[in-house]
Amino acid sequence: MYEHDVIVVGAGGAGLRAAIGAHEAGADVAMVTKLHPVRSHTGAAEGGINAALREGDDWELHAYDTMKGSDYLGDAPAIETLAQDAPEDTITLEHWGMPFSREDDGTVSQRPFGGLSFPRTTYAGAETGHHLLHTMYEQVVKRGIQVYDEWYVMNLAVTDEPDPNDRTCHGVVAYDVQSGTVEGFKANQGVILATGGPGQAFDHTTNAVSCTGDGNAMAYRAGVPMEDMEFVQFHPTTLPSTGVLISEGVRGEGGILYNEGGERFMFEHGYANNDGELASRDVVSRAELTEVNNGRGIEDEYVHLDMRHLGSERILDRLENILHLAEDFEGVDGLVEPMPVKPGQHYEMGGIETDENGATCIDGLYAAGECACVSVHGANRLGGNALPELIVFGKRAGRHAAGDDLGEAEIETGYSEGVEEEDMELPITPGEAGIAETGATDTEDVAADGSGQLSDPDGVLDRTITEERERVEYLMEKDDGIQHAEIRAKLQKAMTEDVNVFRTEAGLKRALKTIRECREAYRDVYVDDPSRTFNTDLQMTIETRNLIDVAETITLGALVRNEFRGAHWRQEKQERDDENWLKHTLVSWNGGKPSIWYRPVILEGENKTYEPKVRSY
Amino acid sequence: MSTQQQEPDTDAETEPEEPESQEVPADQEMSGLASPQQQRLQRKHDGMAEREREAAEDDLEGDSVHIKVFRYDPEVEGKQEPRFDDFHVPFERGMTVLDAVIYARDEFDSSLTFRHSCRQAICGSDAFFVNGRQRLGCKTQISELDQPVRIEPLPHQEVVKDLVVDMDHFYDQMHAVEPYFQDEDTPDSADLEEQRQSPENREKIKMSSRCIWCGACMSSCNIAAGDNEYLGPAAINKAYKFAMDDRESEEIKEHRLRIVEQEHGVWRCQTQFSCTEVCPKDIPLTEHIQELKREAVKKNLKFW
Numbered sequence: 041m042y043e044h045d046v047i048v049v050g051a052g053g054a055g056l057r058a059a060i061g062a063h064e065a066g067a068d069v070a071m072v073t074k075l076h077p078v079r080s081h082t083g084a085a086e087g088g089i090n091a092a093l094r095e096g097d098d099w100e101l102h103a104y105d106t107m108k109g110s111d112y113l114g115d116a117p118a119i120e121t122l123a124q125d126a127p128e129d130t131i132t133l134e135h136w137g138m139p140f141s142r143e144d145d146g147t148v149s150q151r152p153f154g155g156l157s158f159p160r161t162t163y164a165g166a167e168t169g170h171h172l173l174h175t176m177y178e179q180v181v182k183r184g185i186q187v188y189d190e191w192y193v194m195n196l197a198v199t200d201e202p203d204p205n206d207r208t209c210h211g212v213v214a215y216d217v218q219s220g221t222v223e224g225f226k227a228n229q230g231v232i233l234a235t236g237g238p239g240q241a242f243d244h245t246t247n248a249v250s251c252t253g254d255g256n257a258m259a260y261r262a263g264v265p266m267e268d269m270e271f272v273q274f275h276p277t278t279l280p281s282t283g284v285l286i287s288e289g290v291r292g293e294g295g296i297l298y299n300e301g302g303e304r305f306m307f308e309h310g311y312a313n314n315d316g317e318l319a320s321r322d323v324v325s326r327a328e329l330t331e332v333n334n335g336r337g338i339e340d341e342y343v344h345l346d347m348r349h350l351g352s353e354r355i356l357d358r359l360e361n362i363l364h365l366a367e368d369f370e371g372v373d374g375l376v377e378p379m380p381v382k383p384g385q386h387y388e389m390g391g392i393e394t395d396e397n398g399a400t401c402i403d404g405l406y407a408a409g410e411c412a413c414v415s416v417h418g419a420n421r422l423g424g425n426a427l428p429e430l431i432v433f434g435k436r437a438g439r440h441a442a443g444d445d446l447g448e449a450e451i452e453t454g455y456s457e458g459v460e461e462e463d464m465e466l467p468i469t470p471g472e473a474g475i476a477e478t479g480a481t482d483t484e485d486v487a488a489d490g491s492g493q494l495s496d497p498d499g500v501l502d503r504t505i506t507e508e509r510e511r512v513e514y515l516m517e518k519d520d521g522i523q524h525a526e527i528r529a530k531l532q533k534a535m536t537e538d539v540n541v542f543r544t545e546a547g548l549k550r551a552l553k554t555i556r557e558c559r560e561a562y563r564d565v566y567v568d569d570p571s572r573t574f575n576t577d578l579q580m581t582i583e584t585r586n587l588i589d590v591a592e593t594i595t596l597g598a599l600v601r602n603e604f605r606g607a608h609w610r611q612e613k614q615e616r617d618d619e620n621w622l623k624h625t626l627v628s629w630n631g632g633k634p635s636i637w638y639r640p641v642i643l644e645g646e647n648k649t650y651e652p653k654v655r656s657y
Numbered sequence: 658m659s660t661q662q663q664e665p666d667t668d669a670e671t672e673p674e675e676p677e678s679q680e681v682p683a684d685q686e687m688s689g690l691a692s693p694q695q696q697r698l699q700r701k702h703d704g705m706a707e708r709e710r711e712a713a714e715d716d717l718e719g720d721s722v723h724i725k726v727f728r729y730d731p732e733v734e735g736k737q738e739p740r741f742d743d744f745h746v747p748f749e750r751g752m753t754v755l756d757a758v759i760y761a762r763d764e765f766d767s768s769l770t771f772r773h774s775c776r777q778a779i780c781g782s783d784a785f786f787v788n789g790r791q792r793l794g795c796k797t798q799i800s801e802l803d804q805p806v807r808i809e810p811l812p813h814q815e816v817v818k819d820l821v822v823d824m825d826h827f828y829d830q831m832h833a834v835e836p837y838f839q840d841e842d843t844p845d846s847a848d849l850e851e852q853r854q855s856p857e858n859r860e861k862i863k864m865s866s867r868c869i870w871c872g873a874c875m876s877s878c879n880i881a882a883g884d885n886e887y888l889g890p891a892a893i894n895k896a897y898k899f900a901m902d903d904r905e906s907e908e909i910k911e912h913r914l915r916i917v918e919q920e921h922g923v924w925r926c927q928t929q930f931s932c933t934e935v936c937p938k939d940i941p942l943t944e945h946i947q948e949l950k951r952e953a954v955k956k957n958l959k960f961w
Contacts, residue, residue, distance in 0.1 A: 076824070078870050079772075079780040093849070127849055134851040137838035137904065139859060139866045146853030170779055171866065178837035218817060248774040281751045284777045368778060368796050371751070525763040569768030571733045574818040577767040 041501065044070040044186070046441045047212055047227040048234055049193045049255060052080030053169070053430035054409025054437075055234030056176035057129075058398075061438025062232075063183050069442070070186040072193055072214050072225055074250065074579070077177045081236055081248040082430065085169025086287035086361065087153060088161035089133075089431075090424035091126035094150065097158040099123035103645065106425060109155040109320055110418025111606035112622065112652040113268065116645040117450040118414040121396045121436075126428040129435060130162055138175040140164045141358065151358075152292045153424040155320045155657065161424035166287045166361040172427060188225075190217040192579050193254065194511070196231065196262050197224065197504040198402060199495050204263025204628075205454040209405035210497035213508045217579065220572030222509045224501045230404045230441030233259060233392060234434060237410040240583075241591040242385035242539075243532035246278050246285040255411040257586035259392045260593065264400045265455060265626040265637075267413040268390035269590070270597030271607050273421055274541045276324035278384030280342045284369045286381055288423040290362055291317040293354065295347040297328070298378065299336040305343070312657040319657035322420045322607040325383035329541050332382070344378035383541055387426065389417040389607065390597070393453050393626060397446050398437025401454025408437040414451070415624065418641070419606020455628055455637060462600050462636035467549040468556040470592050472632025515581055521564035524581040531558045531584075531591055539595050544611040548599040555592050562588060592634075597625040600636055618652050713800040714750050721745040723805040724757050726769065730818050733768075739816075742766070743805070754808060755783055755794035758820070771820035778937055781869030784876070785820055786812055791873035791935040811876035827872045830889050834896040834916055839909045858903045865898035865945055867938040874932035874942055886921040890932035890942040893917055897945040900952065911956055918953040926950075 046062040048055045051073035062069040071077070092102045102123035107114055134140055140148040141163055152159040164171040180187065193214040199207045211226040235255030239247025260266050276297075277286040291297075297317050299305045306312050311327035312319035319327075328343050337343060347355060347362075352375050355363065359374075366374045391413035398406040398414075409430050416429055440446050494500050534554035538547035562585060569577035603617040604610055623638040643650045724744050730736035744761040746752075755773055762769040772782040776795050783794040786809040788802050799806060814822035844850060874890040875881050881889045888896075899905060900913040917923045923946050932942040 075774060075780075075782070076828070076870075079774050079782050081775060081780070083779045083869075084775050084777060128844065128846045131844045131849045131851055135838070135840070135843050137899070137902065139862060139902075140851075142854050142856045142859045144856060146855055148851050165863070167779075167867070170869075174866075181832055182837035248780065249776065250774045282776060365777065369751075523767055525767065529763075567767075569770075571730050571768065571818065573730060573732055574770050574821050575768075576770050 041224040041226055042070070042188075043226040043228065044068050045227070045229045046070075046232065046438070047072060047225050047230075048232045048438070049073070049212060050080070050234035050236060050409075050411075051075070051077035051187065051189070052234060052236055052409065053082035053172055053176065053427065054434035055080075055232070056173070056180055057431045057434030058232045058234055058408055058438035058441075059185050060176065060179050060183065061435040062442040063185055063438075065439045065442035065444045067229060067442035069438070070188060070225070071180070072188045072191045072212060074190065074192040074217065074254075076189040077180065077187060078174060080173060081251055083170045083173045084246070084248065084285065085172070085427055086166045086285060087289045087292070088151065088163030088168045088424045089126070089130050089172070089427040090153070090156065090160050090422070091130040091162055091428060092123065092158070092160055093127050093130065093148070093162065094158075094160070097160055099127070100647070101157055102126070102160060104650070105156050106416065106422060107418075107650045108653070108655060109420055109422040109425075110416075111420055111616065111655055112618070112643065112650065113271070113415070113418030113605060113624070113641055115415050115451055115642040116650060117642060118396050118416045120645050122416050122425070122428060122432050125432040125436075129431040130428065133172065133175055133431065136175050136179055138164065138171050151289065152318065153422065154288055154291065154315070154318045154324070155422045156424070161292065163289065166289050166359045168427065188214070191215065192217055192582070193258070194222070194508045194582060195504055196258050196405065197501040198262040198405070199500055205401045205456075207263055208403040208495070209262070210500050213501070213504045215508075215512065217574055220575060222505060222512060224505045226497065226501055227404065229443065230406055232398065232406040232408060232437050232441055233411055234407070234409045235411045237388045238587065238590040239385050239388070240528075241532065241535050241587050241594065243529070243536045244278070244283045245385035246275055246283050247385065252583035252587055253411070253590035254583060254586050255407060256392055257589040259400065259405065259407060260589060260627075260629050262402060262405070263629065264402055264405065265393045265628045266390060266593040267393040267624050267626050268415060268418070268597065269388070269593040269627065270601050270625060271389035271417070271419050272385060272539070272594060273321055273387040273389060273607050274325045274383040275386035276321055276328055276383050277345055277381040278386070279366070279370045280380050280382050282369045283384045284365055285386065286345060286362055286365065286379060287359070288321070290345060290347050290359060293347070293358055294350055295345055296349075297324070298344045298346060299331045300338045301336060303336070305331050305336070315657035320420055320655070321423060323657060325541050326609065328381075328383055338380065342380045342382040345381045346378035347374055348376065348378070385536075387421055389413070389415070389419065389421050390594075395449035395451040395453050396433075396436070397440040397449050398433055399440060399449065399453065406437040406441050408433045419608060451642065452639065455626070460623070460638040462638065464600055466552065466596075466599075468552050470552070470556075470596060471629070471634045512578065515565070515567045515578060516570065518566035521566040522561050523568060524565055524577075524584040527558050527561050527565065528580075528584045528587060531555065531587060535591055535594070539598055542609055542611065543598055545599070548595055551595045552592070552599065555588060555595060558588050593627045596627055596634070596636060601625055622652065717748045717800050718750070720748050722748050722752070722757055722799050724761065725805045725807045726758065726761065726819070727809040728819055729816050730768075741807070748799070752799045753795050754785065754787055754792070754797045754799055754802075754806065757799055757806070758794065758808060770818045779869060781871035784811055784871040784873040784937070786810060786876070791877050793871060793873070793937040796937055811872060813876050813882045814872070824872060826885070827870070827875055827889075827891070830875070830892040831870065831895055833888060834892050835913070836895045836899065838899070839905060839912075852904045854902070854904055858901075862898050862901050864940050865894050865901070867940055868894055869938060871937060873935045873937060877931040877935045879929060879931070880925050880927060884921060884925060887925045888917065888922050890926075890946065893923055893926075893949065894940060894942050894945050897949055900949065914949070914953045914956050917949050923949050923953065
């Protein structure tokens, strides 16, 4: 068994910053990650980091833009913390050597981004995430922080009190991908989940193959509610054949969208008469699909993004990476022709419910970055707000886990008596239903086994290690059945078809049924590769289980939320309903019997209350 | 085991295509190469690659692609002796080498093992030895390759399983150049000032900062193959990025030059340009190594 004060799971932007934060606070911190840190998907972020650095801008403007962008579903304390901490945390990156793009006077460059009232997106070419990731990894190396790379975390070691709010997390169980050994990692002070998004629940996504929602699924099954999962951002400019992202920076620099007839549809068809291409991402994605659905798309599939008029000098200076991506993954030269683009799954606004210190309702369990929901992004994330979230809340989670006093959190976490509950009749029974032997054993069953409640940290960890070893044995020894790839493909197809930009009640119910079928199929899943060495078959089989759980929470949230807010559009009710829906959707696992409940959004900020307004661009 | 021990049919079908041309100037010490960016734009201007790819794709439409994939597993009977497995994968327009091995794994043999993640040439996981050359699987169009396409793990590194090699030595070398800003100076929250850097200096380090740690260069380097302690092109390039960054002081720069001019540092490089040829991010690695040699000489002259 390994033992540290703080264990960080995942080593992308949030994980690296959390580890540095915990280290700064004096903790013995280690990172456990299924990839080597520099392989993390933060590296693919292109656009930039929103931070109010300049005269004429201030954190309150950043907070206002973010709240408006969230369609009034972000919590003010989270949004204001983001806007207040982002400048210092961004400048800290610069002092660590991050190669930001520069102005003639040597200061860092900023550019306009969608939904922003000031050009505050601080960038490093069109490869900001790459530089962010590498700069922070350099600091981890400098500090000698222990990294267990290519160790896949399978489960959390959490006590089994009946009420999740009473539980404590004492560590994680992981297996060494290179050798197949299953080991425990004891965390004396805290576990921080920084596992990124669940984009692989969809088949047309900008996300890496590794983005499988592992942290979400593990926290969910351990008793932490999943918050606002129905809010999935579909980025308006992804390459049609691969889903590779074309940065919003292209539109920020002046790129224009055209339909088949050469119309600048954002204006000519009235989708965003003021901001045009730089309207919020959800607005642009719906506009593009509406054009395609009305027969004005190119090859009935996509629209054109044209940046030729910016001139090669400006393009090479600020967007060079885009030329490489368009050439390598779509065979298009962005200097001489427009680039084909269509919406693709990009970002999960929802996630593991946390407060503004990254803490969940389970003692000692934290989350930060895309896997978490603080909630900063509400119903729609603004471009340039993901990277500051990583550094701001990664750092806070690391500091808090290591014992720093960050003050009392204003955001509540965990289910409590008296909250509003959803009682809609569902077309299927969600949740576990008999796949315990192939997934994490649910805590209540363990208690029912007669093993009794365990609160001793070593006992909890030992029990989890035993369970996970049994799970691996089971999957490896079973020698026929269905393979995970078939189930994953079916799940991804259903999500892309029915839980996409445009959603209908019938479609969402259909998706829930397919997810149910995936669960049933998963009962018969087996791992064909008999080797303990670098068994990616085993790893992906476990990931697929996580995707099923996460996809179900997305779809449940989408079904119950009968309104149109931010990225979530419903055919049955195509308008925002502030009277009934200024509230977060929460899904609790309940030992395999999920329930849905709500918590009001917090609109009271430090100096003002944010009044919901019509969100027009 | 290592891919240096190849079985017999290795040279039968290697080098099916010309490496991208890299004009070596008469005096490498003095004259700069045309930047890879200029070369790339030149190629684009010619439109060659694009037309060739389209023609090749038209030929392949509806066909399947024949790939031969290196297999090895230290603990599975039948795989302990390295072998090649043949897969026939249905061709789709735009299919990359990575797409082909993913298809083979998901449809034919789930034990086929390789690293991959982002699919867009930024995570650096999937450098393979494809038809005798180091390439990123996700960035290599299969229609541009002669068939059968031979896909092997990176040479000169221990093979863990199938296409997965042990990267630990590569990471050790990257860490050996102290790849981080040395200053402890962090901003005061009351007075947030960035360090100034001219756009020219930022441009100077731009290419070096694009490294994705894929290891293609190290694998292609004959010197690294023969001298295990040689820092190698990627680590030296990392050192270059810091040494050329004006935000660090002259003293620190001198410290960095001392690291790279050690016995297994820049002077080992014999300017064969193999690293520069295989770099998927077009980083002028050899040029950077040469420039560090010049800087090291200048520094030493100063102290004489």
